[in-house]
Amino acid sequence: MRALTWHGKRDVRVDTVPDPQLKDATDIIVRVTSSGICGSDLHLYEVLGPYLDPGDILGHEPMGIVEEVGADVTELSVGDRVVVPFNISCGHCFMCDRGLQSQCETTQVKERGSGAALFGFSKLYGQVPGGQAEFLRVPFGNTLPIKVPSGPADDRFVFLSDVLPTAWQAVEYADIPQGGTVTVLGLGPIGAMAARIALHRGASLVVGVDLVPERLSRAHADGVKALDLRRHGKDLGDVIRDLTDGRGTDAVIDAVGMEA
Ligand SMILES: [Zn+2]
Ligand SMILES: [Zn+2]
Incomplete structure (x- = not known):
């Protein structure tokens, strides 16, 4: 073979x-x-x-x-x-x-x-x-x-x-409260899937951060608030606080380098 x-x-x-x-x-x-x-x-x-x-x-x-x-x-x-x-x-x-x-x-x-x-x-x-x-x-x-x-x-x-169970487990560990919010760092295969799963499981806001245009547009199409790190490298925290009445998201999933 x-x-x-x-x-x-x-x-x-x-x-x-x-x-x-x-x-x-x-x-x-x-x-x-x-x-x-x-x-x-x-x-x-x-x-x-x-x-x-x-x-x-x-x-x-x-x-x-x-x-x-x-x-x-x-x-x-x-x-x-x-x-x-x-x-x-x-x-x-x-x-x-x-x-x-x-x-x-x-x-x-x-x-x-x-x-x-x-x-x-x-x-x-x-x-x-x-x-x-x-x-x-x-x-x-x-x-x-x-x-x-x-x-x-x-x-x-x-x-x-791999991708779906790995991303599902990431969302499980993030322990987002019902109707809560989450930031996903990195929108490769795992991050993108985690973002979709978080929305599927009832998150009210999923913020996704990446710097690859195709990943950002795919996440946007999935209903994620996609933030371009090239534009928000310095004010990312401020932007996320603005999106969440100053509180920041309830959870963060670091999917950078977790690209199953
Ligand atoms: Zn066994
Ligand atoms: Zn893998």
């Missing part, structure tokens, strides 16, 4: 590599139809090189069609459409049972002090082959993949792999 592989700092290539194989009886093989590129992939492209080997396959935001299932897979069939979460969790350990899948005890990379293993994300997270590839081996086929209906385009679902 063809896959995006890491070869060194700022050196990634689409190579021909062996197709993934079923290993465990609950594995599935997914034929990837869409796969996001994450802001955190830039860490691999730059500073995390010491934790990668040449040939490592990147990517952790995939979705696709089930191509093969292991003997013990009962919840999915060949041909099903699935989104694959970036966290690899077993679904039945102490942590998974408490909804803390990012700390799954079965896949935790203890020797590195990391949480659950991740697809395509260096030795720090298990060195698991990633999803910017034609095919992906996915463990825990009965519990990990999210089955989605066929029909609507991939971009209606692919954000379930």
